[in-house]
Amino acid sequence: MHRRRRTAFVLSAAIAATAPLLAACGSQAHPGAAAVVGGQRITVAELQSRVGEVRQAQRAAIPDTAQYEQVVAKTGTLTRDTLHQMVLDRVLDRAARDAGVGVSRREVQEMRSGLERQAGGAKALQTAWLQQYGVAPRRLDDNLRLQLEAQKLASRLGTDTSQPAFWKALSTASGELNIDLNPRYGSWDVQKSSRVEARTPWLRDVSTGAARQQA
Template sequence: MHRRRRTALLLTAAIAAAAPLLTACGSDAHPGAAAVVGGQRISVAQLENRVNEVRTAQRAAVANDAQYKQAVAQTGSLTRDTLHGMVLDRVLHRAAQDAGVSVTTKEIQQMRSGLEQQVGGSKALETAWLQQYGVAPKRLDDNLRLQLEAQKLAQTLGTDTSKPAFWNALSKASKELKVDLNPRYGAWDVQKSSRVDAKTPWVREVTAQASQGTA
């Protein structure tokens, strides 16, 4: 597997291991919020809009209703998966900020260009991320930024995304942000890191592919 592609997969896989570090109060203290991270609400409406972006893209990418229904069936936990990604995004961003790490638009463009070369163009990359990871085309750059932040954070800490120092930074950020998840969507629990509703399809798939690429 091409080094750039393998690196991208490993970076995304690294985010999967961050999930157990998030904790939630699981209260109803914030009506109308899907989650509260760092005192900022992720509203149910915002979450639903993100989910609708994916569903709209899925419908546009297939030829008929039967194929669309199949795509929906394969991403049945999309709402919880999407919220999981939105929370992880904020936690990692906080950890990166704490470490003085930032990602430029140019760096995102360079990463995207390399991936596009591997899969056959921009449209092919968007389709791949949509089908495999449930990421809407308009959110692709955001996903790449997430991966770049993980990579640069690890480098700044003098470690890599498989080492405790990296996870400790994410744990510290999650505690600072006091993640509060609406019980309707599950809960982040250090002792229950394997909960199904706390996982995302794109993380599961990328983890598997990353393992294959390093075998």
């Protein structure tokens, strides 16, 4: 796979990495918040809305009910994965700002055009991002901007997105933002800039049940 395309997947791939299970540490997240990042809330409603965008896009792409339910079953951690991405997005933004890195709309469009050519068209790219990374079509440009931000931050640091120096910058940003997750979604590991699960087996991902009701 081309190096540029491979590194473009770094943030989505990070979600799939399995982190050690840690007990929740008594989060003090504000009521109604899925997380508090840098003093700003990611509300449960916002999180559910983002998950709903993905489920609606999946349903539109898969008219067969049985096949759709199989997809839902395979993505049963969608709510937690989505929150992970929403928090990590803000961490990356902070690290990029700290390093004086920015991304223009033109750069995003150039990246998107190149990926569309590789994928075989705009629709094919949207489908690929939805299937592989759980990114709804309306969020594609935002996701690509973050991928570019990650690449440019790594370049500014004289490294690449797979190296410790890059993740150290994210760890520093995580610490600065004082991230606090609602315990039902786990906790945030500052050193790894990653969400980790709480030991709460009685909690289930509500996106799975809700998606089946919509089918």
